[in-house]
Amino acid sequence: MTVLTVPMAETSTASVTRRTRVLRRLRRNPLAVVSFVVLALAGLIALLSPWLAPYSVDQTDFANTFAPPGTAGHVLGTDDLGRDVLSRIMLGARASLQVGLLAVATSLVIGVPLGLAAGYFRAWDAVISRFTDLLLAFPFLIMAVGLAAIRGASLGNAAVAIGIAQIPGVIRVVRSDTLRLKSLDFVAAAVVDGASDLWVLARHILPNATSVILVQATVAIPAAILGEAVLSFLGLGIQPPAPSLGTMLATAQQFAARAPWAAVLPGVVIMGLALAFNVFGDALRDALDPKGDRR
Amino acid sequence: MARYLLTRAWQSALTLLLSTIVVFVGVRALPGDPALALAGEDRSPEALEAIRRHYGLDQPLPVQFAQYVERMAQGDFGVSIRTGTPVSSMLTTALPVTVELSVLAILIAAALGVGAGVLAAVRRGRPAEWLANGLALIGLSVPHFWLGLLAILYLSVATGLFPASGFVPILEDPVDNLHHIVLPAVILGTGLAAIIMRQTRSAMLDSLSSDYVRTAKAKGLRPRAVITRHALRNSLIVVVTVVGLQLGGLISGAVVTEQIFGLPGFGKMTIDAVFQRDYPVIQAVVLLTAAAYIVINFFVDLLYSVIDPRIRVTGDPA
Numbered sequence: 296m297t298v299l300t301v302p303m304a305e306t307s308t309a310s311v312t313r314r315t316r317v318l319r320r321l322r323r324n325p326l327a328v329v330s331f332v333v334l335a336l337a338g339l340i341a342l343l344s345p346w347l348a349p350y351s352v353d354q355t356d357f358a359n360t361f362a363p364p365g366t367a368g369h370v371l372g373t374d375d376l377g378r379d380v381l382s383r384i385m386l387g388a389r390a391s392l393q394v395g396l397l398a399v400a401t402s403l404v405i406g407v408p409l410g411l412a413a414g415y416f417r418a419w420d421a422v423i424s425r426f427t428d429l430l431l432a433f434p435f436l437i438m439a440v441g442l443a444a445i446r447g448a449s450l451g452n453a454a455v456a457i458g459i460a461q462i463p464g465v466i467r468v469v470r471s472d473t474l475r476l477k478s479l480d481f482v483a484a485a486v487v488d489g490a491s492d493l494w495v496l497a498r499h500i501l502p503n504a505t506s507v508i509l510v511q512a513t514v515a516i517p518a519a520i521l522g523e524a525v526l527s528f529l530g531l532g533i534q535p536p537a538p539s540l541g542t543m544l545a546t547a548q549q550f551a552a553r554a555p556w557a558a559v560l561p562g563v564v565i566m567g568l569a570l571a572f573n574v575f576g577d578a579l580r581d582a583l584d585p586k587g588d589r590r
Numbered sequence: 591m592a593r594y595l596l597t598r599a600w601q602s603a604l605t606l607l608l609s610t611i612v613v614f615v616g617v618r619a620l621p622g623d624p625a626l627a628l629a630g631e632d633r634s635p636e637a638l639e640a641i642r643r644h645y646g647l648d649q650p651l652p653v654q655f656a657q658y659v660e661r662m663a664q665g666d667f668g669v670s671i672r673t674g675t676p677v678s679s680m681l682t683t684a685l686p687v688t689v690e691l692s693v694l695a696i697l698i699a700a701a702l703g704v705g706a707g708v709l710a711a712v713r714r715g716r717p718a719e720w721l722a723n724g725l726a727l728i729g730l731s732v733p734h735f736w737l738g739l740l741a742i743l744y745l746s747v748a749t750g751l752f753p754a755s756g757f758v759p760i761l762e763d764p765v766d767n768l769h770h771i772v773l774p775a776v777i778l779g780t781g782l783a784a785i786i787m788r789q790t791r792s793a794m795l796d797s798l799s800s801d802y803v804r805t806a807k808a809k810g811l812r813p814r815a816v817i818t819r820h821a822l823r824n825s826l827i828v829v830v831t832v833v834g835l836q837l838g839g840l841i842s843g844a845v846v847t848e849q850i851f852g853l854p855g856f857g858k859m860t861i862d863a864v865f866q867r868d869y870p871v872i873q874a875v876v877l878l879t880a881a882a883y884i885v886i887n888f889f890v891d892l893l894y895s896v897i898d899p900r901i902r903v904t905g906d907p908a
Contacts, residue, residue: 432883445616460838573731
């Protein structure tokens with residue numbers, strides 16, 4: 296028996312060197328650094344926005360509606376009710392990030408265990424595949440429409456609808472990585488060694504699947520941010536008067552003749568957030584790719 | 591082949607059944623009495639009683655479900671609470687608009703995406719690749735309804751090149767129809783184009799470094815011939831795959847695009863229905879979307895197995 300000489304896992308020293316290699320690759324990629332700094336700043340502003348925002352988001356000023364950007368006291372102008380646009384953009388971006396994280400957390404909590412089970416237990420695979428097919432048949436907007444009809448429109452329901460729609464993607468990547476890991480020697484060794492299925496999944500497969508889960512999450516967040524903007528724009532997401540970039544754009548469309556510039560900034564912020572996540576996600580995937588610097 | 595076809599058909603049928611159950615249960619989870627929701631204007635106790643009997647709401651649940659499936663299969667989706675017209679006739683006017691918009695968007699996305707993807711792979715490391723990659727990343731990150739908004743504000747309203755909203759049926763005036771729908775189709779197509787571009791680029795890079803391309807080059811085939819032959823075969827697979835995988839996104843995108851450009855399609859009907867609590871319409875929309883998704887994906891898989899015979903062996907596309 297050679298079982299005892301088989302390495303038991305991608306050992307801890309190996310994973311440390313792997314982590315430093317990934318970090319080094321990220322640091323050397325200027326796009327990764329820039330997008331990370333943008334995301335860190337956005338996260339900081341979002342966290343501190345209740346204190347950083349120059350005005351309360353609900354503070355109206357009917358004598359001063361549709362002030363253009365550059366107006367004294369209102370750097371980015373005011374909206375249809377005379378509320379400060381900069382303050383509302385800051386808190387709107389905070390809401391976008393909240394929905395993004397909440398949606399992705401929802402999809403991971405449900406998708407990761409199902410993906411592990413589908414990849415590890417042959418018998419579960421068919422059942423989970425049908426479940427995935429079922430979820431895919433309801434696009435996120437239709438899911439949101441159904442949820443809004445049953446439970447009403449809100450930030451939470453929008454995040455849940457987006458999160459549910461993202462579950463199939465999580466299941467797919469986790470399942471295929473589990474299939475790959477399951478066939479490796481160290482897993483076989485653990486099984487021969489008498490480890491239970493749960494132990495193998497929790498100690499050997501899940502830790503090694505973290506990188507694909509991380510990449511999946513990084514590309515799912517910008518999709519969720521765009522999804523929130525769409526739902527709020529349509530009135531199915533965050534409800535006024537709570538600030539949201541999507542509803543700001545809906546208002547801008549309504550008053551396009553009076554204040555066409557109002558349609559520009561919220562969109563730029565949404566795009567900036569999504570772009571930073573997508574660029575960082577690409578860089579992360581390249582850095583984690585064991586094949587090295589293909590791209 | 592026959593076996594693969596049978597398996598896929600059985601899986602699709604099962605998914606269709608499951609999604610019907612989900613919608614059926616969802617309708618029962620709606621706030622209020624379903625009879626009230628189906629009643630429309632006339633809400634007298636007699637009318638409600640008649641509706642309960644007609645829709646079998648007094649029967650046990652399995653019987654109700656069987657009757658429900660029977661009605662849906664016959665295209666009886668009830669009557670819109672808002673307009674009083676049968677939902678099925680609303681669908682016959684709305685669906686062609688959405689189908690035309692989506693098909694046009696797919697064509698535009700395929701042309702842009704494949705073109706840019708091949709260019710990026712062939713011009714590896716040159717400015718053309720950077721430009722194509724950058725545009726694809728922006729295409730993935732931009733909220734498309736916002737692009738539509740800007741297009742209306744700065745293209746339609748400012749220059750008058752395109753109508754800002756409205757629709758003319760294709761049978762009435764094909765030129766005017768295209769004039770109204772081309773801008774929304776471009777907007778809807780950009781997101782899909784970005785995904786197709788990235789997939790095409792990576793498929794091309796893989797095949798350009800493969801043995802058979804090296805062989806083709808070695809035997810003296812002109813580089814252009816190598817690229818076009820392999821690019822065409824690969825990009826066909828990429829487009830079919832992406833359209834299959836992104837169908838849900840396309841449907842969601844069509845809903846928003848129609849809303850912005852005021853196109854009287856499926857999406858506008860959906861959003862109006864949500865705000866008017868027009869439950870029969872919402873139910874029909876959700877069920878039909880799921881059915882369309884399942885049926886179209888079944889055909890996408892078939893097409894896929896025709897283009898790439900390896901799929902039939904493993905039965906596992908992507």
